[in-house]
Amino acid sequence: xxxxxxxxxxxxxxxxxxxxxxxxxxxxxxxxxxxxxxxxxxxxxxxxxxxxxxxxxxxxxxxxxxxxxxxxxxxxxxxxxxxxxxxxxxxxxxxxxxxxxxxxxxxxxxxxxxxxxxxxxxxxxxxxxxxxxxxxxxxxxxxxxxxxxxxxxxxxxxxxxxxxxxxxxxxxxxxxxxxxxxxxxxxxxxxxxxxxxxxxxxxxxxxxxxxxxxxxxxxxxxxxxxxxxxxxxxxxxxxxxxxxxxxxxxxxxxxxxxxxxxxxxxxxxxxxxxxxxxxxxxxxxxxxxxxxxxxxxxxxxxxxxxxxxxxxxxxxxxxxxxxxxxxxxxxxxxxxxxxxxxxxxxxxxxxxxxxxxxxxxxxxxxxxxxxxxxxxxxxx
Numbered sequence: 001x002x003x004x005x006x007x008x009x010x011x012x013x014x015x016x017x018x019x020x021x022x023x024x025x026x027x028x029x030x031x032x033x034x035x036x037x038x039x040x041x042x043x044x045x046x047x048x049x050x051x052x053x054x055x056x057x058x059x060x061x062x063x064x065x066x067x068x069x070x071x072x073x074x075x076x077x078x079x080x081x082x083x084x085x086x087x088x089x090x091x092x093x094x095x096x097x098x099x100x101x102x103x104x105x106x107x108x109x110x111x112x113x114x115x116x117x118x119x120x121x122x123x124x125x126x127x128x129x130x131x132x133x134x135x136x137x138x139x140x141x142x143x144x145x146x147x148x149x150x151x152x153x154x155x156x157x158x159x160x161x162x163x164x165x166x167x168x169x170x171x172x173x174x175x176x177x178x179x180x181x182x183x184x185x186x187x188x189x190x191x192x193x194x195x196x197x198x199x200x201x202x203x204x205x206x207x208x209x210x211x212x213x214x215x216x217x218x219x220x221x222x223x224x225x226x227x228x229x230x231x232x233x234x235x236x237x238x239x240x241x242x243x244x245x246x247x248x249x250x251x252x253x254x255x256x257x258x259x260x261x262x263x264x265x266x267x268x269x270x271x272x273x274x275x276x277x278x279x280x281x282x283x284x285x286x287x288x289x290x291x292x293x294x295x296x297x298x299x300x301x302x303x304x305x306x307x308x309x310x311x312x313x314x315x316x317x318x319x320x321x322x323x324x325x326x327x328x329x330x331x332x333x334x335x336x337x338x339x340x341x342x343x344x345x346x347x348x349x350x351x352x353x354x355x356x357x358x359x360x361x362x363x364x365x366x367x368x369x370x371x372x373x374x375x376x377x378x379x380x
Contacts, residue, residue: 008138008231096166096180096239100358103129131240136232157286163238165343177290
């Protein structure tokens with residue numbers, strides 16, 4: 001199977017933000033996507049488009065050179081969508097999963113690719129009421145793509161911990177920071193990328209999947225990090241997040257890491273690698289414990305490192321690149337999330353303060369989305 005890799009300028013940026021549609025009174029997830037999609041020019045490939053469920057919508061930016069401009073485009077899309085939805089008693093929710101809804105109540109759009117997901121995956125296919133955040137970063141040379149895919153996947157636990165926003169599932173605390181991570185990996189072509197030594201090996205892999213009926217096109221290889229036809233590396237590991245501040249922070253971290261890796265490769269050096277089995281363990285730990293996870297590191301002097309300490313280490317190491325790319329402000333918001341708490345912790349604080357009221361939790365996520373910044377209640 002031929003897999004194309006387009007032309008892209010190094011470290012350009014594109015963002016895909018999946019959001020749920022909820023009722024402003026009951027905070028139930030509802031099939032309100034048609035209200036938006038019937039008002040846009042291209043509901044399939046346009047900047048506001050349908051997603052897997054009739055109760056989801058996705059905002060997709062164009063190509064940007066800075067985090068600030070990409071987030072600015074998302075802000076415009078968000079304001080327009082809320083202006084359409086709110087007069088109808090609807091609004092948007094940015095989270096990996098709805099805190100109390102039954103996912104089986106949500107219906108997919110009538111699209112062959114989505115129908116295959118539902119039919120093939122049985123009960124698990126009915127649980128896919130989950131939302132993600134995908135960040136594309138441009139790669140200037142095709143031969144850098146696969147090393148960066150595997151290199152960026154090594155940072156999976158940090159991206160999970162920072163974005164985790166799905167601790168609750170059908171009204172119960174899953175005790176995971178990101179229940180979405182555990183649900184999404186049930187699909188057969190999802191998960192961490194395998195290490196591929198060459199592009200031809202990737203194409204052989206895709207051909208083998210096609211040959212046994214696992215996929216019909218390369219987009220159905222839904223790795224957590226993957227090369228994209230647009231000439232980008234796509235970071236797909238993250239839960240959707242409630243606020244544009246968090247979107248910007250995660251985009252800045254993705255952009256700076258990819259730029260650093262590109263610089264290393266341009267010098268003829270190699271990227272550090274962690275064995276696949278350790279990366280898989282790190283992913284599980286981060287989904288379970290979030291920032292409190294003990295992460296396996298490539299550094300011999302610090303083989304096990306607290307996720308929050310690991311993030312702080314890379315913030316110090318990547319600061320000069322953030323300056324080069326002009327995303328210092330958004331980059332420093334990562335540090336604020338570490339010290340004050342990602343969404344999964346904020347949601348649990350609301351639940352603890354309201355005797356487990358899941359509608360209060362859902363309302364808090366909606367309010368954060370409207371405000372654009374997290375409601376930090378206390379310092380960890």
